Amino acid sequence: MAIFKLHKASISFGNKEVLNEISFSLETGEILGIFGRNGCGKSTLLKMIFGTLKKGFVEITIDDKKFYPSKNISEKRIAYLPQHSFLPKNLKVRDIIPIYFFEEEKQDVIFYNPLIAKIAAQNIGTLSQGQIRYLEVLLVSNLDHPFIMLDEPFSMIEPLYKIEIQDLLQNISSTKGIIITDHYYEDVLAITSKNMIIKDSILHSINSKDDLYAWAY
DSSP: OEEEEEEEEEEEETEEEEEEEEEEEEEOOOOEEEEEOSSHHHHHHHHHHSSOOSSSSEEEEEEEEEGGGGGGGHHHOOOEEEEOOOTTTTTBBBHHHHHHOOOHHHHHHTTTSHHTTTTTTSSSSOOOOHHHHHHHHHHHSEEEEEEEESSSTTTTTTTTHHHHHHHHHHHHTOOEEEEEOOOOOHHHHHHEEEEEEEEETEEEOOSHHHHHHTTOO
8 A cells, every 4th residue: 555645735826826735645545536616726736746837835745755746757656647638649549558558468458458449440539539538547547656647537528438437447446546636526426435625725625516516616
């Protein structure tokens, strides 16, 4: 088991305070849902944790040892699925997989996935939104990183792929800690073990859909 802790993450843009001392912990085996209205700072928080956003203050420990987001690429501790697709549209699915995995065993997990095998010869640009998102989640979730962050994995995709992504995340959650942000809250609440909402730059714990309503989500 690994334990991730975020300590007092804060950021402002000009005179606008977006995040104020955001703190939480996450263990492998847990799925954390983070909710909030557009512009509340959800994606900003994930980028700060991953290290692509250098602005603001963020302090992280993993297993009580200080972790620096700038070293994440070399240390392979936190994987990140951004809100917008990152796969090159001109490449075939089968040509994407070896870019992410050198080991044949890892490649086979993706190649022989029933939903991926059907589209292996297609260009990424010809796939539906659900097919692309499922492939991206499958790629990220099979990395060796103990923690993964997913920004809107359920948004604007077909119901079939929502179910497949939910099943996939539940299956890998025994060995990984997962953070999900998405406006499709019911899809997130169906698989999370704990949930929080960002409201007025502060992070609050919630337990149910009713709590989301209470926070005017």
